[in-house]
Amino acid sequence: MGCDEKCIRQVSQYLNAPVGKLAFDVGGNISATLSNSTVTGFATIVLSLAKLSKTPQFGRNIEDEVVVRQWIEYIACYGRCLESSSSRRVLEELNDVLSSGAYFVGNYQTLADVVIYYILYNVMLGLTLQEKEQYQHLSRWFANMQQDPALRQKNRLLVFSRIPLYS
């Protein structure tokens, strides 16, 4: 999938962990060459990149690391739903999770936040003001994440309003 490739490159750039050539095999699985070994699968590539990065990406304790890994798996499974008609359910679910926390894992940024930001960018680009208001926690989180220029890279700064118009 096209967005998988773009996401991996963006993650790689953010983490300062170079990823080699990305290739797709017959089954549609993406594979990359990292430090002389081929790694296959979106989740595996992302986790390997995170391990190579100098800044800690897995939270502050073992429980957090487990949750981060679960989120990466979640994206690997449901990421493609975001491009189809069932994107609503994924967005609602993400919105629900963020209603009780500022970030996806704990209260600090982890790899989960980074990857979800990149995966969600295209979807958020296409949301109307009314939908952004519907997913208010997701919008709040996204508006926060995109403030970091190192994370945002070439993505545009999207507009989020904190004044509810549709209630």
Added chain:
Amino acid sequence: MVVDNAAEGSSGDQQKSKKALKKEAKEAAKSAKKEERRQQNARTQDEDGEDYSTGRYGNLPMIQSTEHVSRTFTPVHDLTESLAGSDVWVRARLHTSRAKGKQCFAVLRQQAATVQAIIAVGETTSKAMVKFVSNVSKECIVDVEAKVVQVPKPVVGCSQQNVELHVSSLFVVSAAKPQLPLQIEDAARRDEEEGDGLHIRVNQDTRLDNRVLDLRTPANQAIFRLEAGVCRLFREILQSKGFVEIHTPKIISAASEGGANVFTVSYFKGSAYLAQSPQLYKQMAIAADFDRVFTIGAVFRAEDSNTHRHLTEFVGLDLEMAFKYHYHEVLNTIGDLFTQLFRRLQKEHVGDITTVGQQYPVDTFEFLDPPLILEFPAAVAMLREAGVEIGDEDDLSTPDEKLLGRLVKKKYDTDFYILDKFPLAVRPFYTMPDPNDSKRSNSYDIFMRGEEIMSGAQRIHDPDFLTERAKLHGVDLEKIRAYIDAFRYGCPPHAGGGIGLERVVMLFLGLDNIRKTSMFPRDPKRITP
């Protein structure tokens, strides 16, 4: 199963006659049953004993104005405790009736008012009379003589809650067919999503096909009385500002504005068009020294738009005014017209607005005095701030307008605002351009609840400049020759605009469909009733 054409033909006939025989047999059985039931009724009538109420009830013969009957009728909405103890005559509709042994409870309805009536077996009322009343079908018009009685506990289901009628005579003036295509109760019921109980909703198409019945509901009575109020106030307010009412022709020879959407009519040996707007004639009246004019009449738009806010025929309230030096003299007059209109509607028609609110969710209409006037660049800035991509000279699309309406509501707390100085590129050729900015024009749009109700401007009153602008827009000069000629003999600078009556009422009340505010709406798919 095809056997043989000839054979099938004859067997087909045989089958047909068999079917016909079966049908006849069924009809015979039905009429036999009916006859039996009638005899049964007659028998039970005799069993009830002598009818001592003859003359106090029955079907009146058709009222052909045979005689003068001087009898004072009391309107149902006047039935209050002040009349307790007196005998009244009421002509109303039978809204509902419920028989229970020796009594019959009925609700009588007159326009928006309802009152409970009781017919009980007594000294002057026989069992036969009670039976007759309980068999009167819904919506029949009845003349009722009754005593007004005060009730200890308020009658919750009726508008006249403190009294009820004890009926002594009841006559049917005009009967209604027993099978009604829609029940008034169902049509008048509030559309509740949750809650238990029956949720019978009447479809809009059913309502419009049986408009005579649908219009009897209290909400519809209120909507159209409010609409009449809008028309009346429009006249009164403009007349107090020195405007003269004129009437413009609806059969015209050439499509006046942007010609695509006009209806053609055959006119003797040729054809003519139905006027799309009274624009040209309003301006001619100004050139004819009437200074300030308004006109209320039908407008015909042959647009194949099947939306909640478009009709092919609607009532246009148009005005045009000559000014001295600046078109804002006109804009302020129009703004003041609306402010006064809304204020007086909310004062003089508060009852109607409440009645509509009992069936449809109605938000109070908010407006500012003096009205909010935003300039187009400011509106574009607000939209861009909200993330909409829009060019400086672009027109506003409908979703943009709706979003802008919400942004303005949030920022200024008003449902009504005027947008001034539109880009010249999106306005018709007769709009006067802005003298200081060649990209803008002296034109304005007026919005209610985020939807446009009026598009107006200062018109070009100089024939040579008008010709120049028409050429720039690629308009065929031959077609508008009569229009340009109107300005050749001196014409004052003028501006104006027009609104649709139905759309204004719909947006004032916050209803969702324009067909609710048009008594017999016309759209691309409907030309009856």
